[in-house]
Amino acid sequence: MSDRSQFRAVGLKTTLPRLKVMEILENSGERHMTAEDVYKEMLNLKEEIGLGTVYRVLNQFEQAGLVERNNFESGSSVFEIKSDSHHDHLVCMKCGVVEEFFDPSIEAQQEKVAKMAGFQIAGHSLSIYGFCSDCQE
Amino acid sequence: MSDRSQFRAVGLKTTLPRLKVMEILENSGERHMTAEDVYKEMLNLKEEIGLGTVYRVLNQFEQAGLVERNNFESGSSVFEIKSDSHHDHLVCMKCGVVEEFFDPSIEAQQEKVAKMAGFQIAGHSLSIYGFCSDCQE
DNA sequence: ATCATAATGATAATCATTATCATCACCATT
DNA sequence: AATGGTGATGATAATGATTATCATTATGAT
Numbered sequence: 001m002s003d004r005s006q007f008r009a010v011g012l013k014t015t016l017p018r019l020k021v022m023e024i025l026e027n028s029g030e031r032h033m034t035a036e037d038v039y040k041e042m043l044n045l046k047e048e049i050g051l052g053t054v055y056r057v058l059n060q061f062e063q064a065g066l067v068e069r070n071n072f073e074s075g076s077s078v079f080e081i082k083s084d085s086h087h088d089h090l091v092c093m094k095c096g097v098v099e100e101f102f103d104p105s106i107e108a109q110q111e112k113v114a115k116m117a118g119f120q121i122a123g124h125s126l127s128i129y130g131f132c133s134d135c136q137e
Numbered sequence: 138m139s140d141r142s143q144f145r146a147v148g149l150k151t152t153l154p155r156l157k158v159m160e161i162l163e164n165s166g167e168r169h170m171t172a173e174d175v176y177k178e179m180l181n182l183k184e185e186i187g188l189g190t191v192y193r194v195l196n197q198f199e200q201a202g203l204v205e206r207n208n209f210e211s212g213s214s215v216f217e218i219k220s221d222s223h224h225d226h227l228v229c230m231k232c233g234v235v236e237e238f239f240d241p242s243i244e245a246q247q248e249k250v251a252k253m254a255g256f257q258i259a260g261h262s263l264s265i266y267g268f269c270s271d272c273q274e
Numbered sequence: 275a276t277c278a279t280a281a282t283g284a285t286a287a288t289c290a291t292t293a294t295c296a297t298c299a300c301c302a303t304t
Numbered sequence: 305a306a307t308g309g310t311g312a313t314g315a316t317a318a319t320g321a322t323t324a325t326c327a328t329t330a331t332g333a334t
Contacts, residue, residue: 013331016283032226034323050283055322057281071208075291076321087272090256099254106246110265118270119227125210126263128247133255150300152312173293187314192291195314212322213290280331287324299314304306 006122010064021057025067025081032070032078032098072127086125094135102119154186158194160206169207169215169235179257189207209235209264225263233273 003022004014024041025033028105033041039118058079060102063069068082080097086107087100106126114121140159141151149211161178162170170178176191180195195216198204205219209228223244224237242261 004318014279015331019284029227048283050285052284052323053282060322073208090251090254090258093259101250101254103246103250106243106250109240109243109246110263112228113240113243114265114267117227117236117238119229119265119267120266120273121237121265123231123267124263124265126261128155128245128251128256128258128261130251130256130258130260136257148312150298154313185314187316189292189315190313196292278331278333280329282327282329285324285325286326289320289322291319291321293317293318296313296315298311299309301309302308303308 010066011046012064013076016047017053018057018060020045020047020052022061022066025079032102033079033080034076034078036076036080058125070127073129088128090128090130090132092132092135093129094131097132097134099132126132143203143255144233148204149201150198153184154190155194155197157184157186158191159198159203170217171211171213171215173213174210175216188224206232207262207264211264227267227269229269230266231268234269234271236269254274 002017004060006022007014007018020042024045028037028041030037035051035054035058038058039049039051042049042054057128058067059067062069062079066082066129067079069077069079071077072089076096085102088106090099090101099111110124111121140156144151144155147272158175161175166173167174172188172191172195174184175195176188177187179191182189195204195206198209199206199216203219204216205217206214207226208214210224223251224239226245227236227238229235242252246259247261
């Protein structure tokens with residue numbers, strides 16, 4: 001599905017800033033970008049855009065289910081293209097690298113926990129913090 | 138252990154603001170408070186304190202291992218007295234109530250995941266978001 | 275091509291949090 | 305109990321992330 005039709009499907013007009021933001025999220029090596037990251041990359045590519053627009057567009061994309069927001073422990077949100085498959089994160093506290101993982105048994109166990117507490121589950125966020133293989137003294 | 142000796146043990150002088158902040162965290166019905174919450178409660182109790190001091194003290198308590206910080210999806214950190222036993226959270230997206238849980242199998246599975254990815258685990262944060270039993274239409 | 279409407283960019287505003295710094299309180303020592 | 309050095313406080317300003325405002329501009333249905 002093209003970005004164009006993706007946007008149409010969620011009621012967003014196809015504009016240059018939206019196309020560019022999506023393109024950066026898709027093509028940037030870094031899968032987890034802050035609004036600021038996206039903005040800077042945009043400037044690198046000699047594209048005109050306002051930082052406010054980046055924030056606005058990312059929020060709209062999140063609302064629309066096109067991207068996913070994560071709040072690690074850094075003080076700013078990071079965004080990534082929403083993949084069809086849910087996953088959680090391993091975050092390196094030294095170099096900041098983020099690895100993704102999916103563990104069915106953890107997922108299943110969460111369902112159980114929620115059910116036991118009478119919670120209707122809507123989502124969850126699991127981040128494991130530590131040091132990646134390159135960052136252990 | 139009294140707050141007084143607790144503070145001494147971690148190299149913090151025993152001061153009125155620190156005693157009061159700790160007292161509020163201990164006695165407030167709400168276990169997960171923002172700095173602002175603590176500050177307002179302080180004013181309620183007719184105690185003089187600066188908001189900056191609340192932030193400073195909470196950070197020191199966190200450094201010292203006396204309280205634990207959590208970043209749910211609200212944009213501001215919440216603090217709770219650090220209990221000896223680790224736990225994760227179920228957060229109601231409507232009323233904001235927070236329930237705690239501990240699930241050994243999830244914990245164990247996280248260890249496995251980290252090991253497989255070559256990560257040296259330092260901590261983790263698992264929050265399940267949903268609707269508590271009182272908040273389901 | 276026209277036009278209503280939504281989107282943009284520049285800017286100001288807000289919110290959470292931290293830094294600064296002069297004044298003040300704690301507490302080990304006298 | 306008085307003293308003094310050092311750490312702590314409070315008021316304020318500063319910062320960083322994010323959102324609101326609003327006049328101008330671009331999109332897409334007609």
